[in-house]
Amino acid sequence: MGSETTERNDTLLGNGVIGILAETVNMWERRAPLTPSHCARLVLGGGKRESGVNRIIVQPSTKRIHHDAQYEDAGCEISEDLSECGLIVGIKQPKLEMILPDRAYAFFSHTHKAQKENMPLLDKIMEERVSLFDYELIVDDDGKRMLAFGKFAGRAGLIDFLHGLGQRYLSLGYSTPFLSLGQSHMYPSLAAAKAAVIAIGEEIATYGLPSGICPIVFAFTGSGNVSQGAQEIFKLLPHTFVDADKLPELSAGKSLPPHHQSTRRAFQLYGCVVTSKDMVAPKDPSRCFDKADYYAHPEHYRPVFHERIAPYASAIVNCMYWERRFPRLLSIDQLQQLMKNGCPLVGISDITCDIGGSIEFVNRSTSIERPFFRYDTSTNLYHDDMEGDGVICLAVDILPTEFSREASQHFGDILSRFVTSLASAKGLLELPSHLRRACIAYAGKLTPLYEYIPRMRKTMIELPPTPANSLPDKKYTTLVSLCGHLFDKFLINEALDIIETAGGSFHLVKCDVGQSIDDMSYSELEVGADDTTTLDKIIDSLTSIANAHRGDPNAAEISLKIGRVSECGIDDSMDKVGPKVLILGAGRVCRPAAEFLTSYQNIDQVHVVVASLYQKDAEETVDGIKNATAAQLDVSDTESLSNLVSQVDVVVSLLPASFHAAIARVCIELKKHLVTASYVDDSMSKLEQAAQGAGVTILCEMGLDPGIDHMLSMKMIDEAHAQNGKIKAFTSFCGGLPSPAAANNPLAYKFSWSPAGAIRAGRNPAVYKFLGETINVDGKLVSYLFNCPEKGSTFQ
CATH class of the missing domain: 3.40.50.720 (NAD(P)-binding Rossmann-like Domain)
Incomplete structure (x- = not known):
């Protein structure tokens, strides 16, 4: 039986027969990995001798953007049965029962980070001896993803948001041209959707926008394909891009007399592309922002997006990749405070759809048929309507399918370049390196690059999720943090081998896998051993591999941090x-x-x-x-x-x-x-x-003043009372006040650890007793006399 299986496997893999799956995961998924025109070139353009493809069998689908008849006209066969196919391709993962044994599959599997929800799929792949190629892992020589829908997500995400923005402004009492724009899927093509955007842009340029909502500022995060796609649509409208440091100046320009506010209209939008230097600042004020340092040591930086950008934004278009070790773009507390302060923010288009990610309040994804929810910052409640307080949010995770025709064409243009190799290769070594690297499993076994997955699964699923008692069988533990190209350079495997070979064990506390070769990965491991000698040996070995790669000019640097060793596991x-x-x-x-x-x-x-x-x-x-x-x-x-x-x-x-x-x-x-x-x-x-x-x-x-000053004062007063003494008068001088004779400057101060803080405290109201009368000093008077700048501004 085993020999028959091997023979059948050898016959199927590389047999030149491709199967195209019918997408079943989502009602809206209408994309195809290959269009009829791609199939025609592969099948009719010389046959297998030229393309490596002999036949293409397409599962029938009545919702696919291209009809079955079009595939038939292109030389494809239409059949539910894909059992003759050596390679089966799709967009999203198929249902488990659709996976056939001893075949090669290519689709977006979302398994290489050991995503818990997709581990049953990986188990099925292993069980059926399947070879799995993941589009997300196919990168070029520069480490950039070759197969992606990023620009289409950006385009659809902004058009859909403009559609919702029109409804939201109407609920706030403003009629705008955005109201006439439909969602992306309502247009027969991307060109038609763009024409509709241009039409509302012409209306804005001609008739303007209500002054009560202007200036309308769109803040775009990220600079990748998603952001580029969103900006491509935005640029079809009358617009001006401004730098982040010009936003306060732009906002100040809306201060007009009441009469003009009600009549003047704005004839353009404003855009601001936000990069990491606008999102964070060094916690050490003496340091300047350094991008490389930020990616290596995000803990040295604090978030400032809520201070520098968000107070002036009408809309935030979130397109950036984020990991949990970085500061959030916008926390719930920050958003709530912004809205209390009268921030003009109307809505957020979270095109990344990162649930609980860089924008904390985004706790759910939305659907194409119901793309928005409303978050009321004053009550911390979520609503499905457009009316009421708060901000609206779009968080659709399947945006590219709204432009199914163009997205399929774009995807197939790239996939068809190397699908021939996948269809004709009899073994993994016959494939080019970028395809070998994208192979998670071959013939039911994980390839060496992805052997870390079961280790990650074991520590994430079988062990408790919290640090407490995570390694109860080990007497000594320490926290090891690794940052670098851990997964694409086999380094995570090397690190785990070191730990286990030495007799230690580990618990995965945190893991963020970079999306491409350009992105760093980050892992935190709690490492345990029975004695300090073993643990020291593990630490020394981990340090050695980090130092070895640091000294290699052709290798990416690895950052290694070792925490303090604790006895009896986590300190109890x-x-x-x-x-x-x-x-x-x-x-x-x-x-x-x-x-x-x-x-x-x-x-x-x-x-x-x-x-x-x-x-x-x-x-x-x-x-x-x-x-x-x-x-x-x-x-x-x-x-x-x-x-x-x-x-x-x-x-x-x-x-x-x-x-x-x-x-x-x-x-x-x-x-x-x-x-x-x-x-x-x-x-x-x-x-x-x-x-x-x-x-x-x-x-x-x-602290010192008034804390210690008051305590010592009461100690002295209590001691006097204990001796039957009577307090006739009490005056206290505390802080940096010199003797009156030496107080020869306007503030009468010689020393202060925070001059601005001292003056701000001096603006507070005060109460004291003089000759039996209670004296109240209104802080407003002092505040008027001493208008002290806030921290971070120049103090003279």
């Missing part, structure tokens, strides 16, 4: 009885605070967690302090912050005041008390009612 000290305190920030104030809390004898043993942006700083701070542990944390990552806060009783923030409102909101949500060491501003004051409702204490200004 957080589970000990006693209060737990999280200290945010590892500056000079932190260590004395940690030492004091862990040595405090009046209550049960306190456990302290010191969290810092840089793991090394946190580790140095807690070094030698019993019951204190270190953690790496970016407080702008709300999910990570919430995870850490949820494990403690009290949070102490030693970070700058600008971080405290976001931290406080997390503490209120999780009902955790918060202590800060900096002044209260309006954003914190507004949280008082929410804190009271949650039963949470937020104790602010517990």
Whole structure:
């Protein structure tokens, strides 16, 4: 039986017979991998001797963009039965029962990242001894994907968004030319859709747009095919592109007298192409943005899109690839605050359709028949209509099929170049390198490049998803972070071999696989061993492969980070009885605070967690302090912050005041008390009612002034009262104030760690008692006299 199977397999693979699948996954999927014209050239253009293709059998479909009769006219056979085909091609993955044994298949499988939802498909491929080629993995010599629909997604995504924008503006009380534009699939061709866009552009140029919604600014993220396709449609409208730094100036230009606001109209749109330098900024203000450094060390950067771009955008067209190790483009908190501040944002076209990705509130995909949902930022609720508060969002994951005819032609033009090799090759080695690299499995076995998939599956599926007890059988563990060309250069396999050969084990904490050779991949592995000698050996070996590639001028650099070794698996000290305190920030104030809390004898043993942006700083701070542990944390990552806060009783923030409102909101949500060491501003004051409702204490200004000043003052006053003394008067000078004789400048200050902060605090209202009378000082008066610039601006 085995020999018969082998003979049949040998006969089928490379037999020159191609099968074209009928698409069954989605009602709207009308694309085809090869059009009738492509098939005609392959079958009729000299036959197998010329093209390597002998026959093409097409499964019948009444919804495919090209009719069965057209394929018949091109020399194809129409049949449900593809059993005679050695190569079967499609667009989307077929139903499992449609997969025939001992064949080669080519389609978008979405399995190479060990995507959980598609592992049954991969299991079926292995079970049926199938050879699987994935279009997504076919790249040219420069590492760019050869088979993709990106531009069509961008084109359809923007046209559909303009269609919805017209409806949304109408619900807000504005009639615009966008209202007459249909969705992409409503036009017989891309050319017809473009003509419709040009027509509304002419109407805008002639009659203008209502001044109440102008300037209308479209912010495009990314510079790849998707963004290019969206911009191609946008450029059909009257427009001007502006740089990101000109957006505030453009927005300021809409300040007109009321009469002009009601009558003047704008005759063009504005576009802004946003790159990574406009989305993030170094956390260290002394450093400049560096793209290479950002991709290698995204933890060194903070998001600024919500500060520099979003406040001026009417529409955001999201076309960028994103991984979870990078800051989000727009978090829920940031969007909610933007809308509270009166941001003109009307809607978002998330063409990437990255659920829970770079735009956090996008928690679902939409369909072509219902392409939009509305997110109400004030209530955090989602709606399917266009009327009401909030922003609209398009998140369709099958946009290219709206231009099925042109998309199929484009795709087939490229696929037909090498489908002949796939159809005629008897073995994997007969194929060119770019096709071999795209072969996930051959004859039911994973090819060497993709042998990491079962390892990833094992650690993601069989082991618990959370770090706790992830390697319970290993006494010593450490976190290893790898960044580089891990998957296309076999390096992930090499790393896992090192761990397992040495007798260690691993748990995959995080994995982001780059989309092409140009994209870095990133993995976090928790590595465990029974003794420190074995773990040290593993670490040394991993360091060696990283250093070896770093020294090779022809190899891409690999970034390797090793965390602190923990005994007994993940440090279980957080589970000990006693209060737990999280200290945010590892500056000079932190260590004395940690030492004091862990040595405090009046209550049960306190456990302290010191969290810092840089793991090394946190580790140095807690070094030698019993019951204190270190953690790496970016407080702008709300999910990570919430995870850490949820494990403690009290949070102490030693970070700058600008971080405290976001931290406080997390503490209120999780009902955790918060202590800060900096002044209260309006954003914190507004949280008082929410804190009271949650039963949470937020104790602010517990630094030097007024914190220590007030405490020492009360200590002195209490001591006086204990001795039956009477306080007649009390005056306190604290901070950087010199003696009156030396106060020879307008501010009377000689030293301040933050002059701008001191002046802003001086603008707050004040209450004091003088000669028995309570004196109230209105902060508005001081604010009027001292209009201090915010952080980041020039202070003189």
